[in-house]
Amino acid sequence: MRIAVYDIQEKDIPGAITCIQQAFKDDPYNHWVFDRATFSYKRNAVSLGIRCQWGRHYALFHVAKDIDDPSGNILGVACWLPPKDPQAPRTWNDFAGDWWLWFEQVRMNFWYGRGGLNVKRYYIWKASQATAQSELWKDPNGYYFCNIVTVLPEAQGRGIGRLLFKHVTDVADQEGRKCYLESSRAEPNMAIYGKMGFKLAKEMVCDDDGQAITLYCMMREPEVEM
Numbered sequence: 001m002r003i004a005v006y007d008i009q010e011k012d013i014p015g016a017i018t019c020i021q022q023a024f025k026d027d028p029y030n031h032w033v034f035d036r037a038t039f040s041y042k043r044n045a046v047s048l049g050i051r052c053q054w055g056r057h058y059a060l061f062h063v064a065k066d067i068d069d070p071s072g073n074i075l076g077v078a079c080w081l082p083p084k085d086p087q088a089p090r091t092w093n094d095f096a097g098d099w100w101l102w103f104e105q106v107r108m109n110f111w112y113g114r115g116g117l118n119v120k121r122y123y124i125w126k127a128s129q130a131t132a133q134s135e136l137w138k139d140p141n142g143y144y145f146c147n148i149v150t151v152l153p154e155a156q157g158r159g160i161g162r163l164l165f166k167h168v169t170d171v172a173d174q175e176g177r178k179c180y181l182e183s184s185r186a187e188p189n190m191a192i193y194g195k196m197g198f199k200l201a202k203e204m205v206c207d208d209d210g211q212a213i214t215l216y217c218m219m220r221e222p223e224v225e226m
């Protein structure tokens with residue numbers, strides 16, 4: 001299998017959604033933020049589709065494919081938010097992206113309902129994330145933030161995740177910038193991300209009246225070649 005990493009195209013979006021849904025099926029954060037009894041795969045697919053469309057314009061959204069597979073099956077997905085000075089004011093482009101996302105999500109909620117999303121927990125997570133990032137993000141050069149990384153379950157452990165990371169960490173190294181992620185699993189993900197140079201920076205607890213999950217904030221310093 002020869003794997004290459006590409007910028008996501010419109011035609012890749014259905015495969016990217018399948019990849020994310022399959023890889024996150026048993027994810028602890030997903031189980032905490034969604035009620036599994038009322039979880040809607042359809043609504044979740046629409047939500048991920050909106051995220052992919054947004055990511056094509058406002059993020060670094062990559063897919064991994066087998067070069068020799070003519071079907072163009074998506075084996076892995078990564079979405080990174082580009083670096084910006086955490087203290088800098090938001091740009092018009094940021095506002096445009098946020099408004100587009102907000103509008104599409106409102107439209108989705110109107111048509112599909114919440115699809116099992118626990119809204120209270122979603123906002124607990126958002127608040128914890130904002131606190132963690134304001135504590136950890138001090139570098140004016142900004143951070144490459146790995147917002148999503150998934151590999152299809154049957155393709156995991158074959159180096160695809162490493163290639164998806166390398167696509168961005170090589171650039172981060174050249175630019176002398178840090179990378180950041182929030183993992184919803186300690187095992188095995190912290191070991192996997194450790195292999196890519198990430199180190200634990202903070203344990204982020206999201207607590208809904210005693211029903212809590214921990215997310216692991218990890219930071220990667222730029223690697224300089226000697």
Ligand SMILES: CC(C)(COP(=O)(O)OP(=O)(O)OC[C@H]1O[C@@H](n2cnc3c(N)ncnc32)[C@H](O)[C@@H]1OP(=O)(O)O)[C@@H](O)C(=O)NCCC(=O)NCCS
Binds near residue numbers: 149
């Ligand atoms: C996390 C994930 C993206 C990693 O992708 P992957 O393709 O399976 O990882 P790779 O095969 O490229 O492995 C990367 C490194 O981690 C190591 N590794 C892989 N699985 C491991 C495991 N279970 N325990 C310890 N190390 C492991 C590999 O040996 C490799 O190191 P090396 O290149 O130095 O040998 C993928 O497993 C995944 O999608 N998991 C489910 C979804 C998920 O948890 N996403 C992240 C949410 S925060």
